[in-house]
Amino acid sequence: MGKLILTNRAALQRKYGSQMSRIDAAVAALIQSDSRNGIETKVIAVDSPQAMRPFGPAVKEPADQRQNKAAVDAVDRELDPDYILLLGSIDVIPHQELSNPLYRKGGDDDRVVPSDLPYSCEEGWSSEPKDFTAVTRVVGRLPDICGATNPGYLIKLLKNASRARALSPAVFRNYFGITAEIWKTSTMLSLEAVFGSSTDLQQIPPRKFRWSPTLLERRAHFINCHGSPSSYQFFGQPKSGAQQYPVSHDGTYIPGKITSGTVVAAECCYGAQLFDPNPTKMASAGLCNVYLGNGAHGFFGSSTIAYGPDITNDWADNICQYFWREILQGASLGSAVLRARQNYVKERSKLDPVDQKTLAQFNLLGDPSIHPVRVPVSDTAVLHTKGIGQANAHSLSLAVGRSDRRRSMALTGMAISQSTGVAVPTARRTGVRVSSALQSLARRAHIEKPEMRAYDIDEPVRKPASAAVNNKHLAPPAKERIHLIMGTGRGHRAQMPQIIAIVAKEENGQIVNYRTGYSR
Amino acid sequence: MEAEGRVVARRIGAGTKSEHDAVVLVTYDHEYKLRRQGGNPFVDPEMSKLVGKRIRATGVVDSDQLIMSNWEELD
Numbered sequence: 001m002g003k004l005i006l007t008n009r010a011a012l013q014r015k016y017g018s019q020m021s022r023i024d025a026a027v028a029a030l031i032q033s034d035s036r037n038g039i040e041t042k043v044i045a046v047d048s049p050q051a052m053r054p055f056g057p058a059v060k061e062p063a064d065q066r067q068n069k070a071a072v073d074a075v076d077r078e079l080d081p082d083y084i085l086l087l088g089s090i091d092v093i094p095h096q097e098l099s100n101p102l103y104r105k106g107g108d109d110d111r112v113v114p115s116d117l118p119y120s121c122e123e124g125w126s127s128e129p130k131d132f133t134a135v136t137r138v139v140g141r142l143p144d145i146c147g148a149t150n151p152g153y154l155i156k157l158l159k160n161a162s163r164a165r166a167l168s169p170a171v172f173r174n175y176f177g178i179t180a181e182i183w184k185t186s187t188m189l190s191l192e193a194v195f196g197s198s199t200d201l202q203q204i205p206p207r208k209f210r211w212s213p214t215l216l217e218r219r220a221h222f223i224n225c226h227g228s229p230s231s232y233q234f235f236g237q238p239k240s241g242a243q244q245y246p247v248s249h250d251g252t253y254i255p256g257k258i259t260s261g262t263v264v265a266a267e268c269c270y271g272a273q274l275f276d277p278n279p280t281k282m283a284s285a286g287l288c289n290v291y292l293g294n295g296a297h298g299f300f301g302s303s304t305i306a307y308g309p310d311i312t313n314d315w316a317d318n319i320c321q322y323f324w325r326e327i328l329q330g331a332s333l334g335s336a337v338l339r340a341r342q343n344y345v346k347e348r349s350k351l352d353p354v355d356q357k358t359l360a361q362f363n364l365l366g367d368p369s370i371h372p373v374r375v376p377v378s379d380t381a382v383l384h385t386k387g388i389g390q391a392n393a394h395s396l397s398l399a400v401g402r403s404d405r406r407r408s409m410a411l412t413g414m415a416i417s418q419s420t421g422v423a424v425p426t427a428r429r430t431g432v433r434v435s436s437a438l439q440s441l442a443r444r445a446h447i448e449k450p451e452m453r454a455y456d457i458d459e460p461v462r463k464p465a466s467a468a469v470n471n472k473h474l475a476p477p478a479k480e481r482i483h484l485i486m487g488t489g490r491g492h493r494a495q496m497p498q499i500i501a502i503v504a505k506e507e508n509g510q511i512v513n514y515r516t517g518y519s520r
Numbered sequence: 521m522e523a524e525g526r527v528v529a530r531r532i533g534a535g536t537k538s539e540h541d542a543v544v545l546v547t548y549d550h551e552y553k554l555r556r557q558g559g560n561p562f563v564d565p566e567m568s569k570l571v572g573k574r575i576r577a578t579g580v581v582d583s584d585q586l587i588m589s590n591w592e593e594l595d
Contacts, residue, residue, distance in 0.1 A: 108536050109584045226538055228561035229583035235562055243541050245562035269538040270583075279580045280557050280587045304583075305536045 001079045002039035002402075003369050005030075006072060007087035009045035011062040015091070015144070016151040023151050026158035027087070030367075033162040038399030039082070039369055046071040046093070054078060065096050069118055069125045076137060082406050083334050083369045084119065088154070089143040089274045095303065098129045098360045101353035101423075104451070107486060108357075110304040114273075115360040116141055120338065122414075129360040130424060130458065133351060134417030135341040136410035138334035140368030143292070145285050147276035157292055160260065161367040164297055166374035166394050167219070167261055172328060175220040176211070178202045178248055180236040185311040187224040193313070194222065194324040204236025204248035211249075216257040219372070221291075222324065224308070224317075225249065227268030230275045232284035234268050251284035260295035263327055263372050264288075265320040267308060272301030272363050288365050298333040298366030300340075306361060307354050307501070314515060315358045319344050323362075330375030332398075334368020335409070342413050350421045350457055352482045352503045371398060423455035423482040430454050430483070437511040441502055442485050445516060450487035457481065481506040522578050523547050523586060524594070527554065527570040543567040545577060545586060552586035561585070 005027065013020055027043055034041040044051050046068065052058040056074030059067040076084065086093045095114035102108040113129065120137045142161065144154035175195050179187035181203040188198035202215070204225065225234040225248045232251030238244055266272065272288045284290060288299045300323045306316040313321070322343045326336035341359060348355055377397040430438070430452070442450035457480045485502040504514035525547035532553055533539040540562045543554045554570070554577070555561045574595045579588035 106530070106532055109532065226540075226562065228538065228555075229585050230580075230587060231561055235560070243563055245540070245560060247560070269533075269536065275582060280589065283558070305533060305538055307536060 001042065001081045002399075003034055003041040003083040003085060004075060004079060004081040005041060005043040005085045005087050006046055006075065006093065007043065008047045008059060008062045008092050010047045011092040012088060015148060017149075019151045022155055023158070026155040026162075030158050030162045034369065037369075037395035039395075042079075043087075044075055046075070062092065063094055065094050066125045068093055069096055072119050073122070073124065082138060082402050083332070084137060084139045085367055085369070086116065086119065086139065086141040089141075089146045090114065091146050091276075092144065093141075095274075095363070096125075097127065098132070099127050100304070101129065101356050101425075102484075104486065108305055113357055113360045114303040116363045117341070117360050120341070129356040130351070130422035132360065133345050133420050133422060134414050135338060135345070136413040138332070138338050138368050138406065138409075140298075140334045140337070140364040140366050142367055143274050143289065143365055145277070145289055146274055147278045153289075153293055160292075160295055160297065161370065164261070164367065164370040166330075166371040169328065169373050169375070171261075172220045172263075172373055174218050175200065175222055176202075176215050176218040177222040178204060178207075178211075178234075179224040180226055180248065181205055181239045182237045182241060183224050183308070183310055184239065186309060186313060186317055187222075189313045190224065190317050190321050191222060193321050194328070195220070205238050205244075205246055207236075207248075209233075209247045209250045209253060211253075211257075213257055216254060217259045219259055219262045220324070221262060221264040221266075222320070223249065223264065223266040223268060223271070225266075225268050227266075227270040227273075227302075229270050229273060230277075230280065230282070230286075231270065232277070232282060232286055232290065234266070234271070234287065249287060251287045251290040254287075254290060255294050258291060258294040258296055260297075261372060262291065262296040263298045263333070264291055264296055264300065265323050266299070266301040267306055267316040267320050269302060269305045271306070272299060272365055273303050274365075292365060296366075297370050297372055298327075298364060300337065300362060300364055302361045303363060304357070304361045307358060309516065315354055316362075318347070319358055319362050327372055330371060330373050330377075332369055332371045333364055333366050335405075337362075337364040337368070338409055338413070342409070342416055345420050346416045349419065350423065350480070350482070350505070352423050353453075353455065353484055354501070354503060356422065371395070418460045421457040421459045421480070424458045426454050426456040426481070428454065428456070430481075431509055433509060434481075434483070434506050434511060438483055438485060438504060441504060441511070441514060442487065445485075445502060447485065447487040447502075450485045453484040453486075455482040455484070478507040479509070483511075521581055521586075522576065523550070523552060524574070524576045526574050527572065529568070529571050538562075543571060545575065551584070552581065553584060555585050555587045557587055557589050
């Protein structure tokens with residue numbers, strides 16, 4: 001099956017009442033458009049007992065995360081769709097709230113990590129991010145505005161998705177890249193890795209948020225700035241580390257200035273948070289909503305506080321890079337996210353607590369079947385199809401072998417997970433030698449009052465392999481643990497006291513490597 | 521919601537991309553980062569003026585932030 005649109009009709013009805021027919025018409029238009037592109041699309045209301053009868057129990061309470069996860073799993077099992085589109089914001093189909101392995105009062109204050117990652121995995125319901133490392137499904141969300149009563153926004157997003165066409169790679173060559181000045185070096189590395197150049201990077205300060213149309217109209221946007229909960233702005237910070245946060249991007253400024261087909265990766269904390277702007281009478285919805293409402297096709301960002309170092313690349317930098325690389329190679333938005341998540345797990349082999357949060361917190365907002373970038377593909381499908389306009393030739397060609405590609409990606413996701421360990425908190429005492437090494441690391445980083453946490457590695461259970469593989473002699477695994485050191489300190493660059501997080505790996509009673517994240 | 525307590529300055533978001541010095545309302549059972557509706561969530565001089573004072577604030581809570589629509593100083 002091609003694409004499944006999953007929604008909660010009762011929840012939509014509650015928001016939009018008698019105007020539901022307008023949404024139905026827009027969904028019907030998307031289904032027609034998909035059909036022209038070689039995608040068979042079906043809508044299923046997860047709250048409808050009748051629609052859900054062939055699959056499993058219907059969702060009775062829209063906010064119930066377990067019921068929603070079970071419904072998505074049940075439908076996916078039966079229909080095995082190439083794409084799953086969640087239609088509506090989190091008050092229609094909720095995010096799955098995963099526990100935050102980094103939660104610390106006064107530090108990382110996110111009690112949970114709202115995520116669509118579990119919908120992308122075969123694993124059953126769980127609140128533990130470590131249970132969702134086998135990423136196998138192509139999932140995206142077309143969100144309306146939380147708390148909205150006018151369906152105009154959602155209809156606009158559906159129309160934008162219906163009209164989406166893959167564009168020439170040349171269109172994405174010039175990027176709009178902005179960074180808090182303090183993270184300039186890290187963002188330059190990201191831009192060079194994705195676009196091959198960082199010369200056009202805009203830094204805030206000294207730049208301000210009133211970006212010229214020539215920059216905003218570019219279709220590739222890469223953002224590495226500060227973000228805040230329930231905010232329609234992003235923020236910069238000077239390289240000195242001074243506590244100054246000038247606005248770097250503003251949801252009230254960009255409407256009408258974004259070009260149709262724009263794709264965004266935002267590393268910012270809360271960059272893709274879906275929130276109701278009404279209770280605080282905000283001047284604008286969140287930037288992710290504003291982008292989509294102004295023609296952007298995809299927004300890849302974080303629901304919560306994100307992590308990354310200042311002069312190298314890690315965590316949020318990596319997953320955003322992986323996403324953009326896949327997009328530029330012609331992947332659909334959803335496939336790009338699936339592969340980005342798989343690459344993220346594969347590149348690590350052991351997921352530390354920061355990795356687990358990063359994997360869970362980045363979500364795709366947008367129709368997952370849209371291919372932003374056109375790449376050369378076989379025209380065999382077009383030759384055998386009658387009455388198809390030239391505009392859809394690329395999409396039809398992509399349709400050939402899509403299910404094989406999905407199957408391959410699903411198997412890859414499971415295989416990666418079966419070779420990846422995850423860090424789980426342990427109460428076991430840390431040895432004297434390692435403890436001393438950790439204290440030394442903390443001292444070297446000038447961390448005051450370091451808080452130490454230790455984690456064992458939960459290794460995957462390997463499935464029986466062929467006799468030849470089973471007979472292969474492998475060295476016994478090292479006894480591994482992960483240590484997290486967090487605390488305040490005075491960094492090598494910042495004038496202000498700052499917080500430093502060090503993730504250190506212990507093997508056979510020795511610290512063998514560590515990664516340092518300076519606070520931003 | 522409505523909350524009452526003393527306002528202090530504190531570093532929050534430790535070790536994250538959003539770490540910053542913040543103005544925090546300490547109530548008898550909770551702590552909220554204070555933010556003014558329409559104000560900069562990271563640095564807002566209007567919020568800094570409240571440090572050391574007892575206030576009663578009205579607003580909306582999101583992720584331990586109290587986004588204030590109204591407040592009154594109690595001392």
